[in-house]
Amino acid sequence: MSVLTKPLKISRLFSLMTALFATATIAATEPTPLDRFINGFPMQLEKETRNADYNELFSGGDASTYFNMRVSEFLPTAILPSRQGVMALAKAPMPAIGKVKADMMSVSKLKGPLSLDQFLEQASFAQGFLVVHQGKIVYEKYPRIRQEDHHLWMSCAKPMASLVIDQLISEGKIDQHKPITTYLPDFKGTSWDGVTTRDVMDMATGMDIEDTTESRFDPNNIARRVYESEFGFENKTRGVENLRDVLRSTPKKDEPGLAFNYASGLTQMLVILAEEVEQDRWAQIFDRRVWSKVGAEGALQLHLTPDGIAAVHGLVSSNLRDFARFGMLYTPSWQKIATEQVVSKEILDRIHSEVRSHEFIMAGFDGPVFADRVGTDDFIANSRQWDLVWPDGDLMKFGLMGQGLYVSPTRDLVIVYFNVNNEDLSAHRFVRPIATSGLFDKQQPKVNPQ
Template identity: 75%
Template sequence: MELEEKTRLADYNELFRGGDPSAYFNVRVSEFLPTAILPSRQGVMLLGNNPMPEIGKIEAELTSESKLEGPLTLDEFLEQSDFAQAYLVVHKGDIVYEKYPRLRPEDHHLWMSSAKPMASLVIDQMISEGKVDDSEPITTYMTDFQGTPWDGVSVKDVMDMASGMDLEDTSESRFDPDNIARRVYESEFGFPNETRGVENLRDVLRSTPKREEPGQAFHYSSGLTQMLVLLAEEVDGERWHQIFDRRVWSKVGAEGVLQLHLTPDGIVAAHGLVSSQLRDFARFGMLYTPSWSKIATEQVVSDEIIERIRREVRSNDFMMAGFDGAVFADFLGSEDFIANSRQWDVIWPDGDMWKGGLMTQGLYVSPARDLVIVYFNVNNDDHSGHRYARKIATSGLFEQ
C-alpha cells in the first residue's frame, strides 16, 4: 500500500486513541510519515547486565480508571496488563531490569511526548554557547513571527510551557477541529482540517492567538516544543534532524537507528514522533547521568545544563494552576514534586526528572542515583504504568 493511501485511510482519532490501531502505528510510524534515519556513528556501546529481580517485586497502586485489581507489583502489572509493551531500568550503565511482554527488544516504538527534552537539550546547548538568550523574546530569533501575538514571549517561557498562548493540549483540544492544538497535529500528518483543509505547521503556529500574559501558569503544549525546533533551525541554519544528529546522536553508541518522523514539509515532529528501540531510549536518558561516558563519546548534557533544569524550576503553585498539573499528579499518584522545567514534566526536590508521553510512555532520570527508567505502553485510559518509576527510584535499592 502506498504511503499516501495509508495516510489517507488513517484516522487521526484512531491513531491516538490507544488499542490495536495505535499499537500498530506506534511501532510502524515510518510507514505513515516521512522519516529521517539517524544511524549510530560510533558503533554499539553495549550496556552491562546486572539483574535485580527485586525491582519486579516493587508494588504500586493503580489509577482509578484501571480495569486491573491493584495494588500490583511491577512483575504482576506487566504480566496482567494487555497494553504494557516493555519496561527497562538501567543503573550505572547496567541493565538491572528488562521485560518485553508485548514487544521485541529490536522493535522501534514511539516515545511520544517523552521526546520533548530532545528539543530543549538542543536549545540549552545553544544557550551555553551564547547563541540564544532565553530571557529574550523568541521573535528575536524567529523574525517571521514578529508582529504576531508571539511578540513578548520569552524563550524561557516557551521552554517551560508558560507562553500564555492559546494552544494548550488537553483531552478536549486534541479532538476539537477548531483548536490550534488539533490543527498542529493535523498539519504534521498532512491531514485536512474539517474547515481549513491541509495546513502548513509554521502557518498554524503563527496564527496562534494570545490567551494571557506569559509566565502565569503551566499550559502544556506540543506546539511549544515545535517552536523550539523552529528556533533551533533559525539559529543553526540546518534542519532539526541534522542539528540533533551533529550535536547529540552522532556521539551515542546506539544499538539501532533513531527515527525522527517529519511533517510533509520536512520539519521533525520532535514533540513526540520519535522512535527507537527501548535500550536506545534509555541511552538518551543516560546522557543526563554520570554514566554518560558508557554510551557516548562526548558529554553532550553538561553539568551546567542539568543545573539549569534544576535551578530554574518554577513553583508547585505555578504548575498546578494549569490543566496538566493535576493530570500529572494523578498519573504519578502524588504531588510531592516541585514543578515542570524546560520540557520535563516533573522535577522532584532530590533532582530526579520525569517526562511522560501519550498512551503512557515514560522517561525517568535520576542523575544522583545514576538511574534511568524507560517504558512503553499503548493506553490512553489506564496510566498506571507511570506509577512505578518513582517508587523504583526511591525504593532504597539505588542509594549511594
C-alpha cells in the same frame, strides 16, 4: 527515508494525528493478547491499520499496537544510524526491583497493589520495562515485544528539542530571557512579542495554543490548525495552511508565566527556533549535536511532516535500550554510552535551578493529571519540556498510551518503558517507588524552585 506505499486518505491521516496527542479516555475493544504479535503482525492487521479510524488507532487495541511499532510505514522518516558502533551495556541484575509494589490507577482493571513483576505479567498492554543503574542494566523484561523492536516514544521525545535549545543557550547563540521573536524575524509584530525562549521551554507562554480535548477538535483553534498544517489537511475555513503561518497567528490568552499550559505546538516552536539559529534541518542538527555521539544498538527514527519538519513533540521511535541511552545522557554514566558529554552540568543545573513553583504547575489543566499518573503530588513543577521535577532532582516525562522516561541524575538511574493503553497508565505508578525504594540510595541534594 520510508514513505507510505499507499498514502492514507487525508481525513484519516488527520484523525490519526489528532488522536496521537489526545488525553481523553477512549473506550477500547478487547485487544488481541500482545504476545501473539511478538514475531510479527498478520497481513490483515496491516490493512486494517491503514484504514483505521480515530478509536481504532488510539484505543490501545490492535491497530494502536501496529502503529506504535510500524509508524515508518505511515510517515516519512529520517533515519539516524549509530555512527560510533554499539557501546554495550553491562548487566548486573537486581531481582528486588521486580518486588517493588505500586497501587494501580482507579480506572485500572488490575487489582493492586501489585509488584512490578506481577504488573508486567498481568498487564496485557505492557510491552517492555528497563532499569539502568550506574550504566548497567539491573532490570529488563520484554513480556510482549522483542528487545530489538522499535516503538514510538510519544511525548517522551519532547526533551530532545529542549536539549538542543539548551546547547545553543550555553553557546551564547540564544539568550533565553530575550523574546523568541529576536531569532524569528517573521514572528515580530505578532502576539509572540514578549514571550521568551524560557517561557516556551516551560510551556508558560500564556498563548492560546494549549492542547485540550476541545481545542484539538475545534477547527478555529490554533492547536487543531497546528496539526492540520503539519499534515497538509485543509482547514474548513482557511484551506491548507503553512505550519509557520499558523504558529505566527497564535493569539495571546494570558500573561506569560502564570500557569503550565501543555502544548505540542510549543515544542515545534523550539524546532523552528533551532533550525533558524543553525540554518539547518532539525534531524541533522540533533544527529550532529547528540545522536552521532551515542553508541546506540539501532537506528533512531525521526518521523516527519510531509514538508520535512521533524515532529519532535511525539513522533520518534527506537528500541527500548536506545530510549534508555537518551536518558543516560543526563546521568553520570553518560560516558558509558556516548563519546562526548552532550548534557553538560550547566544544562542539568539549568533544568533544576530554574524549575518553577508547585502552584504554577497545579494551576494548569495537566498538573493534577500528572499527579494522578504517578500517584503523588510531591513534585515541584515541570521544567524545560520535562513534565515533572522532584526536590531530589529526579525528572519525569510522559508519553501517550503509557510510554515513560524517568531520570534520576543523583542516583545515576534511568527507567524507561513501552505500553499500548490509552486508559490505564498504571505503569507510571512504579517510577517513584523504584527510585525511592532504598536500592539506589545515597544522600540526595535538594532542588529549590525559583
